[in-house]
Amino acid sequence: MALTLDPALSLALRGGLALLLAAAAWHKLRDLTAFRAALAGYQLVPERALRVAACVLIAAELATASALVLSSRAAGAAVTLLALYTGAVALNLARGRREIDCGCFGPAARQPLSFALVVRNLGLIALGLVCALPVAARALVLLDGLTIAAGIALGALLHGAINGLIANAPRLRALRGV
Amino acid sequence: MEQALLVSNVLLWIAVLALGALVFALVRQIGVLYERVAPAGALMLAGGPRVGEPAPRFSLDDVLGRATLLGGDDPERRETLLLFVSPTCPVCKTLLPVAKSLAARESGRVRLVFASDGQAEDHVAFLRKHALDAYPYVVSTELGLAHGVGKLPHAVLWDARGIVRAKGLVNSREHLESLFEALDHGVASIQEFVARAGGSR
Numbered sequence A: 001m002a003l004t005l006d007p008a009l010s011l012a013l014r015g016g017l018a019l020l021l022a023a024a025a026w027h028k029l030r031d032l033t034a035f036r037a038a039l040a041g042y043q044l045v046p047e048r049a050l051r052v053a054a055c056v057l058i059a060a061e062l063a064t065a066s067a068l069v070l071s072s073r074a075a076g077a078a079v080t081l082l083a084l085y086t087g088a089v090a091l092n093l094a095r096g097r098r099e100i101d102c103g104c105f106g107p108a109a110r111q112p113l114s115f116a117l118v119v120r121n122l123g124l125i126a127l128g129l130v131c132a133l134p135v136a137a138r139a140l141v142l143l144d145g146l147t148i149a150a151g152i153a154l155g156a157l158l159h160g161a162i163n164g165l166i167a168n169a170p171r172l173r174a175l176r177g178v
Numbered sequence B: 001m002e003q004a005l006l007v008s009n010v011l012l013w014i015a016v017l018a019l020g021a022l023v024f025a026l027v028r029q030i031g032v033l034y035e036r037v038a039p040a041g042a043l044m045l046a047g048g049p050r051v052g053e054p055a056p057r058f059s060l061d062d063v064l065g066r067a068t069l070l071g072g073d074d075p076e077r078r079e080t081l082l083l084f085v086s087p088t089c090p091v092c093k094t095l096l097p098v099a100k101s102l103a104a105r106e107s108g109r110v111r112l113v114f115a116s117d118g119q120a121e122d123h124v125a126f127l128r129k130h131a132l133d134a135y136p137y138v139v140s141t142e143l144g145l146a147h148g149v150g151k152l153p154h155a156v157l158w159d160a161r162g163i164v165r166a167k168g169l170v171n172s173r174e175h176l177e178s179l180f181e182a183l184d185h186g187v188a189s190i191q192e193f194v195a196r197a198g199g200s201r
Helices: A008-029 A033-039 A045-069 A072-096 A114-130 A142-176 B002-037 B088-103 B121-127 B143-144 B172-187 B192-199
Strands: B058-059 B068-069 B079-084 B110-116 B137-139 B153-159 B164-169
Touching: A008 A033, A008 A045, A008 A072, A008 A114, A008 A142, A033 A045, A033 B088, A033 B110, A045 A072, A072 A114, A114 A142, A142 B002, B058 B137, B058 B143, B079 B088, B079 B121, B079 B164, B088 B110, B121 B143, B164 B172
Parallel strands: B079 B110, B110 B137
Antiparallel strands: B058 B068, B079 B153, B153 B164
16 A cells, blocks of 8 residues: 555645745745845855845745645655755754854844754654645535634744744753853 | 534634644743843954953054054054954845944044954955945954954954953844943853842842
């Protein structure tokens, strides 16, 4: 039997990832200057190409988010995008430049780079890979609506909580005086 | 049976969502607590003159060739905010307008001086780009060493007699303002304030 994914689960996962990407794009659009500054901090894009790269990333996030809602074929694009970000973070961690702003969720959530961020992203990539599985044929019933909506909401809450914990970690270290 | 499962499932989802919301809210609350406790204002690092000690004296020409006197008695009885920045530090760029607005607000009372090290040409371009012409901008590795600057942006605030009143790593408007708070209240840092409060209990 080939490995398949229940359509309700698939929709919940895709909806959650789409919401994540759309929120990320929204935060970047709201403060473009800060996003460009964060992008420059990664030192991966030449200064002249910053403006273009910022626009391309935001457009890619929005396009992937909307495509994910429609079809599970966009899972590959989402995984690519997440892998790109994770690679950028991991590369700068390897360079020892952990003081730069992550730029993940806008300047208000100023987060330094950390290993936890890479782990979180790997988790998201794993979810994206699950999305890429073929979807089983099954008619959706009313209860699936609840599963999908509640699943997306729970995903957003947990993601927010995990982000909060990651953002708090350096403050806790500062308090302990390490 | 199916009806029972349905009811139990719906109930469980409601419970899980409620718990998820609860965890999220708790994490947010912890974040707020950290913000209240930690802004510790500017993080104080070891090295350089300590609070209460005189700032090292320097007589330098800034990148535009203006003579700049640092340390000692200020002839105009102003306090000096020395801000160490670098063209390659993103946080510094976000702090420049903040520093300028603070200096404008406290104008007459505070002299804002920028400091950095490296090649003078890079700094002239940086200064033009961010319209810092109105302020002295000195480039001196010795100055950074004398103040024990480790991470940027670093700020040192000294009074009209050249005595260091507050200093530290500044990442935000709050941090910069906390230096002035420290000057006004005679407390070097929030850590010291908390320690004093604890000691008098």
